Amino acid sequence: MxxxxxxxxxxxxxxxxxxxxxxxxxxxxxxxxxxxxxxxRRDTAERLTTPRGPIQVGNEQIASSSLVEESGQYQRAYPEGEVYAHPVGVFNPMGNFGIESTENTYLDGSHSSLLVRNFLDMLTGTPAQGATVVLTLDPAAQQAALEGLKANATNGRAAAVAVDPSTGAVLAAASIPTYDPNEVADLSDTTASVENWNALAADENQPLLNRAFNERYPPGSTFKIVTAAAALEAGNTIESTIAAPESIPLGGSSLPNAFGGPCNGGAPDSIAHSIEISCNTSMANWAIELGDQAMHDQATAFGFNSGPMDIPVPVTESLAPLEPDNNIRAQTGIGQGNLEATPLQMAMVAAGVANGGTVMQPYLVQEILGPDMSELDSTSPEVFSEAVSSDTAEQLTQAMIQVTEGDEGSGLTGAIPGMQVAGKTGTAETGDGDTHNWFISFAPADDPQVAVAVVIERGNQSGGTLAAPVAKAIMEAVINE
Incomplete structure (x- = not known):
């Protein structure tokens, strides 16, 4: 038993x-x-009953929360709609995205720096409050970027980034197609919000994709600035020449110049003139002569191959692999081959030249302010890399000025009356017959305040035709403030 x-x-x-x-x-x-x-669902309900702090650009709140009396939940509102959708993201029952995600603990008040304040509020019966996140974005530049992209993107897909060359602060980050975050954050009709979100997620044009930070493209001829930088860092000058024929043999085919014919009447062409007219064959020959390590190292110095970046929103890594094969490296020299660059990366290239060869770490958050508007945290500018010498940067700047001012300049539409603009056009082949159209630039050339990169996806025209006018509008918006 x-x-x-x-x-x-x-x-x-x-x-x-x-x-x-x-x-x-x-x-x-x-x-x-x-x-x-x-x-x-408990976590979701708890998040919706917590008042979030605002997100601010300049003196304007571009994301804020208000109490819905009937439900006891806090409704997130985005008064500028689609203008800041990609960098700011959205807070809704489906989750957080963009700055709403990366700065969530500040915004919902759970960050350690707010614990004492929240404890005192609890003792006094004061409702807890989240912190204010102040962004680096320039309202005029952001608006100019979005309007310019919509007006010039023939295929409806494009992106633009502007940064302050001296600090790395992101002044504009626009991507189209975009969306209105209010339509996916409406608590009064969560069914509609979810349906709208699912429709956006299923859209083949990917309106939820932040192309400025998270899409990679072949950079085309804008990468010739990197090739020229490698040549100058190797001891050449901006007037050094190399063969620039009508085409060069490339494996079983050939690499021609986009305009047909040689670049300098059949004579070797200088680096300066090759940048001005965007010569393919000379830059391909420079890439072959410099070798794979020099090309790889120079691209890496500008920010390629550095892994994913947080600014604090995540940025996709740009790629410039070692290319021992001369044929592939020739393609690399003109921005093709296996190169992949985000618009932010190419803005960093322009900014590095503008800043005397020093590339600054990009950042999107200027400061965090407590509920009493005291500073909890702020971003101090940091050097990302010393990409080139100041002498190389100055030589590149003078060559890039000729792109917007020279008799044969390929980017005349990027010029701003009354000041010098340094620029470079780009037309990147996609491999299926289409081309992406690029323009990178900075202004004023003698005292740079803004560096820009614009890409028009499958625009099938020239960078000077489609992308340069957008860059011009963004630069003017920053400089004229």
């Missing part, structure tokens, strides 16, 4: 042990996973 009872007791004890292990596993090991799980 005792033996069955002992067995039953042991079995019950074993079950109790399994139960304890299961509870421990759920509450300890899986706690964070369960808390962050998309089907955790």
């Amino acid at each position: 005792n033996k069955p009872i002992r067995r039953l007791s042991l079995f019950a004890l074993a079950l109790f042990g399994v139960l304890l292990l299961n509870v421990t596993w759920i509450q300890a090991v899986q706690a964070e996973w369960l808390q962050d799980h998309e089907f955790n």
Whole structure:
């Protein structure tokens, strides 16, 4: 009789042990996973009953929360609609994105720097408040970028980035197609919000994709600035010449100049003139002569191959692999081959030249302010890399000025009356017959305040025709303020 009872007791004890292990596993090991799980309705409800701090550009709140009395939940509002949608992101029942995600603990008040304040508020019965996140974006530049892209993107897909060359502050980051975050953050009709979000996610044009930071393109002839930089850093001057024929053999085919014919009447062409007219064959020959390591190292110095970046929103890595094969490296010299660059990366190239060869770390958040407007945190400019010498940067600047001013300049539409603009056009082949159209620039050339990169996806024209006018409008918006 005792033996069955002992067995039953042991079995019950074993079950109790399994139960304890299961509870421990759920509450300890899986706690964070369960808390962050998309089907955790308790977490979602809690997030919606917490007043979030505002996101601010200049003196304007571009994201704010207000209490909906009927539900007791806080409705997030984006008064500028689509203008800041990609860098700011959205806060809704489906999750957080953009700055709304990366700065979430500040915005919802759970950051450690707000704990004492929140505890005191709890004692006094004052509702907890999130912090204010102040962005570096320039309202006029952001508006100019979005309007310019819409007016010039023939295929409806494009991106633009502007940065302050001396600090790295992001002044504009626009991407089209875009969306209105209010339509996916409406708590009064969550069914419609979810349906709108699903429709955006399923759209083949990817309106949720931040092309400024997270899409990569072949940079085309804008990369010739990197090739020229490598040549100058190797001891050449802006007037150094190299063969620039009508075409050069490339494996089983050839690499021609876009305009047909040689670049300098059949004579070797200088680096300066090759930048002005965007000569393919001379820059391909420079890439072959410089070698794979020099080309790879120079691209890396400007920010390629540096891994994903957080500014604090995530930025996709740009790629410029080692190319031992001369044929592929010739393509690299003109921005083709295996090169992949985000618009932010090419803005960093322009900014590095503008800043005397020093590339600054890009950043999007200027400061974090507590509910009492005291400063909790701020971003100090940091050097990302010393890409080239100041002498090289000055030589490149003078060559880039001729792109917008020279008799044969390929980017005359990027010029601003009354000041010098340094620029470079780009037309990048996609491999299926279409071309992306680029323009990178900075102004004023003698005292740079803004550096820009614009890409028009599958525009199938020239960078000077489509992208340069957008860059001009953005630069003017910053300079004229």
